[in-house]
Amino acid sequence: MSPIGKIYCYPNNPRVFKILIAAHYNELEVEIAEFEIGKDNKKPEHLEKFHNEKLVLDAGYRKGHPNLTRWYTTLINQPSFKKVLGDITLADVAVEYTPPKKEKKEQPKKEKEAKPKAVDVVDVDEEEEKPAPKPKSKLDSLPPSSLNLEEWKRVYSNNDTRPTAINWFWENFDPEGYSIWRVDYKYNDELTKVFMSSNLIGGFFNRLERARKYAFGSLVVLGEDNANSIAGYFVIRGQEVPEEVYDAADFESYTFNKVDHTDPSVKSSFEDYIAWDGHLDGKKYADGKIFK
Template identity: 55%
Template sequence: MTLVGTIYSYPQNPRVFKAQIVAKYNGLEVKVDDKFVMGTTNKTPEWICKFGASQVWLFSSCGCSRRAMSLTALLRYGSPDVPAFEGTDGTVIIESGAIAYYLAHYKEKSALVGRSKSEEAHIQQWIQFIDSSVGPPLGQWVFPLIAPERVPYNKATETQAIETVKSKLKTLEHHLVKKTYLVGERVTLADISAATSLLLAFKQIFDPQFRKEFPAMTRWFTTIVHQPHFKAVAGPPSLCETALKFTPPKKDTKDTKDKKPKEDKPKAEKKPKAKEPEPETEETFEDAPKAKSKLELLPAAKMPLDEWKRQYSNNDTPIAMKWLWENIDLTADYSIWKVDYKYNDELTKLYMSNNLAGGLMNRLERARKYAFGCLVVAGEDNANIITGYFIVRGNAEEMIEEITDAADYESYSWVKIKNVNNEEKKKVDQVFAWEGSIDGKPIKDGKVFK
């Protein structure tokens, strides 16, 4: 790997993880200075003169005397900004986001920065959303719990912070319901930046009850932190089981013997409550009727799809498949489609490929009444494929809208099998049974949509 520079910071800084993970993805080597001492190293004149340049130019853009005054001020008060980066070419950068951005763009045509102007903009959108909208209230919540000596605990502040965090994370949750990654169909700088920003929260305060409210976000987070490059830097991920709570310090016991008991005061008679006005009745509006699917206009199928799903669920696969081929009408009622993931060459771990297949299944809710399918993962770690078959209502040449509408649809090729002969049936059989091999790759796992 190419050595591009050195990062200076205190140990186990999640903001350093961000830059290190980006470097791993781009095949770059970044050293972390192990002699750095927070509060000492970053207050030396040498440090200030090197990494205080950004603050210097806030005071003056030119002029030796004014520049000297700026340096004097910095030397007096210090420059605590870490992490800081010094490149082998002399480039000096402070702030973790800027360092990660630099390393992400260091490699030409890196997938981390997006493959279009639109993707590039959306990557920055999510980075800024997490940093500016989620980060501050998250800090108000977690820091008083882990460092109360530095950030005093306040119950009202914590309550407000939790409400704000949940409110902001709903935006992330809504987006990820139909997405595997924040932008596009692969890991980008947005995923790395956001996941490292949430690392401490998932470890300390996002307990199982909290995670239940954000299943899509939790799925996305676990997918990202299990990536090999992420684990190589941040270590094995761990999710919080019991949320960190504030424990008030024990109060000193005081002698209360000399204290006089309080005199009982006569209770004041309660005034009768004024009769509250009855609430006005609100008008209720019925939901607008949902538009019917075009598939509802088709003649009734000879084989009800629900019955096939019951056969598949309640019987051994060979028995279920025999029933299917005896009852399905592929001339008008149904069609069978071959499905292949378009980016099989980018797949790594088997379980990650299976999670990816599950992501598509989760986004096909609209098609549940009109389709059944299996996707399998075949091969080994770093050499596997996602492939499968779907039974779809109707026999049109184009895929139904209920499937094309899914967020991950474009990541797969969908080819209608026009001649479902015995050879094709055997292929469908082994996919629906998760048995055998495909192109010499043994089937290891799979997902069912039913």
């Protein structure tokens, strides 16, 4: 069977696929010409045949292409085509496209810019009130102390507790500028798991942030699951428990008792609790946390 026509188009055109499928259903053959857009469509022989790729069925064109005209008129007179397209009248003369004339747009006249009026410059710093200074802690007004608390924290963190850190502490402790406090949890009978007791200590320390500049502490969990307690010692600036400590949310759950550092038993107990070893009131060490 000879081809019923030839298609000139770029490769893989989906519209061409539709044509080929329709031809296959009707057992017809359509030839696909080798064609390169931008090159073959500009050749003289192509332009002469396809009139610069414009298919216009005017009277002159129809006279030179009777087969195409017959095919076209057959289609447009089919009931399905007529239902969609209505009656179609073929043109006698092709309509030439005439581009519209460009209208010149008048440039809007620029209005004279008004000179900005002079504005009095106001010194914002003078207008705004200076922020109120943050209230200082009462502890900052205490007489200077020979004990450098920050230095003590560094010594404790970077050296063995026994004997280096403990020896440094007693050599530099200032009983007039600082006091030592025994701390015990009030509700030891309610404690269960060791890790939960340790979390209680961590929560208390988190709420003591305001006191970090003025205090050092060690609290430990003694015992085992379902039979443990919390105890330890704090070193605090001044001779009273300051607001920075007693204002913490968990403070009421602990007792703070000032101790005499010259008492040998107190001194020994203090050392055990910051070293996390020794007698520890005869109980087994389970866990501990340092506030520094």
